[in-house]
Amino acid sequence: QSALTQPASVSGSPGQSITISCTGTSSDVGGYNYVSWYQQRPGEAPKLMISDVSRRPSGVSNRFSGSKSDNTASLTISGLQAEDEADYYCCSYAGTESGWMFGGGTKLTVL
Amino acid sequence: QEQLVESGGGVVQSGGSLRLSCAASGFSLTTHGMHWVRQAPGKGLEWVAFTHYNGVNKYFVESVKGRFTISRDISKNTLYLQMSSLRIEDTAVYYCAKDSSVGSYELHSWGQGTLVTVSS
Numbered sequence: 001q002s003a004l005t006q007p008a009s010v011s012g013s014p015g016q017s018i019t020i021s022c023t024g025t026s027s028d029v030g031g032y033n034y035v036s037w038y039q040q041r042p043g044e045a046p047k048l049m050i051s052d053v054s055r056r057p058s059g060v061s062n063r064f065s066g067s068k069s070d071n072t073a074s075l076t077i078s079g080l081q082a083e084d085e086a087d088y089y090c091c092s093y094a095g096t097e098s099g100w101m102f103g104g105g106t107k108l109t110v111l
Numbered sequence: 112q113e114q115l116v117e118s119g120g121g122v123v124q125s126g127g128s129l130r131l132s133c134a135a136s137g138f139s140l141t142t143h144g145m146h147w148v149r150q151a152p153g154k155g156l157e158w159v160a161f162t163h164y165n166g167v168n169k170y171f172v173e174s175v176k177g178r179f180t181i182s183r184d185i186s187k188n189t190l191y192l193q194m195s196s197l198r199i200e201d202t203a204v205y206y207c208a209k210d211s212s213v214g215s216y217e218l219h220s221w222g223q224g225t226l227v228t229v230s231s
Contacts, residue, residue, distance in 0.1 A: 032216075034217075
């Protein structure tokens with residue numbers, strides 16, 4: 001079970017948009033519409049930001065959006081704010097044998 | 112208000128056992144699937160285990176199969192992770208998390224985590 005592939009880091013200036021990719025295989029990301037994204041600030045527990053590829057839970061800013069094409073999912077954050085600086089993880093369901101798997105995480109720096 | 116509170120972490124020698132608890136409040140374990148996720152120091156998240164709301168279907172990451180078990184005490188509304196044959200690489204903060212509803216696949220709410228340190 002290999003982790004999903006995410007860039008180690010991304011950065012952007014306040015007000016800009018950034019996109020974080022999450023690449024898997026046809027057995028996980030490409031096989032199910034069950035990709036979710038989590039934000040984790042230092043010393044805190046992860047927080048759900050996107051579920052089911054593109055669904056935004058109640059209370060999450062509409063600046064966060066998700067999409068998927070084939071075996072790659074993406075998280076886009078528009079109108080970057082300083083408070084968005086955190087680690088972001090994608091996660092995909094991968095079937096009953098493999099369960100769930102996370103990406104390696106992406107550190108977002110707001111310049 | 113839904114809440115998850117983990118406990119039971121600590122220092123244990125390699126080869127030893129430990130049981131983690133996750134006390135749930137504000138909702139019933141009988142209507143939600145529950146996960147355990149871990150995070151080694153300075154590393155990323157790793158999904159560990161899941162139990163369906165029915166408590167029957169259970170899944171594990173390959174590296175813990177045969178060593179970890181996941182269970183629930185409905186009367187206490189508490190989730191457990193029984194860990195045995197612990198290895199140095201099991202050292203991590205362990206989080207419990209719940210799904211949002213039956214049949215959902217996201218980890219909707221998380222506890223604050225409990226640290227497990229496996230020493231040699």
